[in-house]
Amino acid sequence: MVKAQHLPNQTPSILPLKLQGACVKRRGHTLIGPVDLTLGRDGFTIILGPNGAGKTTLLRLMHGLERPSAGRLDWNVPEVQARAHQAYVFQHPTLMRRTVVDNVAYPLVIHGAPRALARARATEALAQVGLSEHVTQRASALSGGERQKLALARALIRRPEILFLDEPCASLDGAATRDIEAILNRAHANGTRIVMITHDLGQARRLARDVLFIYKGRLHEAAPADTFFDGPATAEAQAFLNGDILL
Numbered sequence: 001m002v003k004a005q006h007l008p009n010q011t012p013s014i015l016p017l018k019l020q021g022a023c024v025k026r027r028g029h030t031l032i033g034p035v036d037l038t039l040g041r042d043g044f045t046i047i048l049g050p051n052g053a054g055k056t057t058l059l060r061l062m063h064g065l066e067r068p069s070a071g072r073l074d075w076n077v078p079e080v081q082a083r084a085h086q087a088y089v090f091q092h093p094t095l096m097r098r099t100v101v102d103n104v105a106y107p108l109v110i111h112g113a114p115r116a117l118a119r120a121r122a123t124e125a126l127a128q129v130g131l132s133e134h135v136t137q138r139a140s141a142l143s144g145g146e147r148q149k150l151a152l153a154r155a156l157i158r159r160p161e162i163l164f165l166d167e168p169c170a171s172l173d174g175a176a177t178r179d180i181e182a183i184l185n186r187a188h189a190n191g192t193r194i195v196m197i198t199h200d201l202g203q204a205r206r207l208a209r210d211v212l213f214i215y216k217g218r219l220h221e222a223a224p225a226d227t228f229f230d231g232p233a234t235a236e237a238q239a240f241l242n243g244d245i246l247l
């Protein structure tokens with residue numbers, strides 16, 4: 001895989017991303033925030049927290065799928081530029097009713113790449129996620145794990161500077177989960193900053209360099225992974241790690 005193309009002497013990094021007092025509210029009810037947080041240029045951030053804590057809302061806010069109801073969210077570059085260098089993978093990715101290769105080529109095609117070149121690049125990307133045998137198949141024929149690998153290849157094909165993922169391995173088996181973790185570690189090693197939600201504490205321990213713990217719509221704790229897992233600062237995070245039910 002080629003190193004991400006956002007070298008400092010070429011174009012400015014879109015990071016850091018700074019959230020200052022950022023909130024998402026619905027009908028007067030705060031779903032997340034106020035959050036103060038800076039995402040630096042390098043990192044593999046895992047977002048943890050109980051069901052309904054606000055993790056997905058925070059991820060969507062950072063990616064621009066939600067607008068802040070209050071507070072600010074600032075990239076290092078104008079937002080339109082930041083949007084072009086980030087990608088988001090959903091728990092259940094939407095696949096187009098096309099072949100596997102055309103699904104992965106699509107982000108290149110809509111940004112003006114000739115179709116043949118886009119397909120060639122997509123074929124390489126599919127090899128990197130272990131889907132070479134499926135290139136010409138209909139995407140709808142893929143298994144759950146293969147769909148998620150396709151979604152990752154599609155998200156990574158434009159070499160995003162930051163990749164957001166919302167529980168990409170939920171309901172996948174161990175082999176698919178292991179493969180996806182390897183793809184994510186490789187993407188991170190190649191320069192993509194990663195921010196990912198998981199409910200799987202084993203996965204969080206395997207992947208995280210740092211942790212954001214969300215509780216009741218607030219960023220309750222932010223810490224390097226070792227610090228968080230070895231001795232979280234708050235009773236709520238400790239209870240969560242113990243597997244207790246948090247109300």
Ligand SMILES: Nc1ncnc2c1ncn2[C@@H]1O[C@H](COP(=O)(O)OP(=O)(O)OP(=O)(O)O)[C@@H](O)[C@H]1O
Pocket residue numbers: 026031049050051052053054055056057058
């Ligand atoms: N569009 C919406 N309108 C109103 N309330 C919403 C909306 N989306 C989410 N919520 C509520 O906002 C809160 C936070 O939801 P969110 O999905 O961000 O939490 P989460 O931590 O990702 O949960 P889970 O782990 O269960 O996916 C929850 O109480 C949820 O019911």
